[in-house]
Amino acid sequence: MRLMDLTNGRATYEVEFRFSTLFEAALGLAAATYPDIHHTLERPPAYWAELKAKLPADVQQHVSHLQRNNTWKTLLNLLDRHSFADLEDFLSYIQNSDAQQLRYESLPFLGQAWQETREKAAAGETTAVAALQQACRDHKFFPDYIRFLCEVEIDTLKHHLVTVMAGWYQAIIAPEEERVQGILERDCEAKLAMAAKLEAEELVEWATGGIRYLPEPHIDKVRLVPQFVYRPWSIQAEMEQTKILYYPVSDESISTEPDPDRPPHMLVLQYRALGDEHRMRMTKLLYRKDHTLQELTDKLGLAKSTVHHHLSILRSVQLVGVEGQRYVLKHANVNALFPAWQSYLERGGDLPE
Known part of the structure; x- marks a missing residue:
């Protein structure tokens, strides 16, 4: 078969950044009410119980209600769709x-094909509600x-x-608003x-620590x-024409006293x-093409356990990943090494003339 390509090549996307302590509050509620992952979070399980204990009794009841109905998703949906100056603006x-409109914005985005159904469900049409649930x-x-x-x-x-x-x-x-705002x-x-x-795709992978x-x-x-x-954890969401990565x-x-001379960890x-x-040899081999563990072992002439150990180190720093049975180089993170080094050299202080 012959194919003539008349397209303009593969398009990419625009990348934008947004930060707010309001997101931190909504995500905190999501984390606090998801006990199944507490052992995987940076803070220990006891931390989340201590947080909830700080809340007034009526708020604790609403947190339990939020956990039953996952209304933290409603809060995030609203924050994703609008820019709010502060908490008062959001609550207003x-x-x-x-x-x-509130129901429509709270309902999950399931794709452009379901937008009309989403509107009808928000208006109270029971058949549309059932269709969304089925989807x-x-x-x-x-x-x-x-x-x-x-x-x-x-x-x-x-x-x-x-x-x-x-x-x-x-x-x-x-109580920690200033510190959290500074971190973000x-x-x-x-x-x-x-x-x-x-490039946009490289920036996303580098910023998120490996999401391709x-x-x-x-x-x-x-x-x-x-x-x-x-x-x-990184969390993904989506709305019209926009992918959202928290x-x-x-x-x-996180450092409260940023030191421009301290290199990024x-x-x-x-x-x-x-x-x-x-x-370095493994990195070059993976730069050329993806390899299985056995293929790398054969080419390097090392014990399989030794190769696996070295690959584990490269994976831990987000330079190598695994897709199926093959090890792959995370090209965006490798390509970001020198720009990140240059950015560190140029950070703060006076630049040489």
């Missing part, structure tokens, strides 16, 4: 929203979440959202400094949202990982 939007029947909580949103009285929903968000923010976020701002600035040095997001026809924009509370902030961003680990002849 909820209180003054039209019932149908996401294999999702862990979306079907029940859709049912709840379309059945709950709108004033009850508004009261719940306002109470749980205001209560959590005032008890958990407000420092991380966003560090990522933006690399934006001019990397290839362009899709229906996505025009990727929004990167730094978050501290859900480390080390990515964990770097260790350097991950950059140190990456260069340290490459400071070995065998690992």
Whole structure:
């Protein structure tokens, strides 16, 4: 078969950054009410129980309600769709929203093909509600979440959202608002400094620590949202024409006293990982093409356990990944090594003339 390509080549997407302590509050509620992953989070399980114990009794009840109905997703949906100046602005939007619009914005985006059904479900059409539930029947909580949103009285929903968000923010976020804001701002600035040095796909992979997001026809924009509370997890969401990635902030961003001469921790680990002849040879082999463990073992003439050990080090610093049975080089992260090094050299102080 012969094919004549008349397209303009593969298009990519625009990358934007957005940060806010409001996201941190909504994601904190999501994390606190998801006990199944508490053992995988950076903070220990006891931390989340201690946080909830700080809340007033009525707010604790609303947090339990949020856990049953996953209404943290509603909070995130609203934050994704609008820019809010502060907590008061966010709460005011909820209180003054039209019932149908609030339901529509709260319902999950299931793709452009389901938008009309989503609108009808928000308007109260039971057949549309059932159709949406059927469309996401294999999702862990979306079907029940859709049912709840379309059945709950709108004033009850508004009261719940306002109470749980205001209560959590005032008890958990407000006491550390300045510190958290600083962490998010420092991380966003560090990522933006690399934006001019990397292509969009490379920037996303580097900023998120390894998420390879290839362009899709229906996505025009990727929004990167730094978050501290859900480390080390990245979380993906989607709305019209936009993919949203809530990515964990770097260790350097957490420092309360940023030192421009302190190199980024991950950059140190990456260069340290490459400071070995065998690992450099592996990197070059993987640069040429993907390899299985056995193929690398045969080419390097080393014991399989030794090769696996070296690959584990390269994987731990996000330079190598695994796809199926093959090891692959994370080209974007490798390509970002020198720009990240250059960015570190240029950070702070006076530049040489």
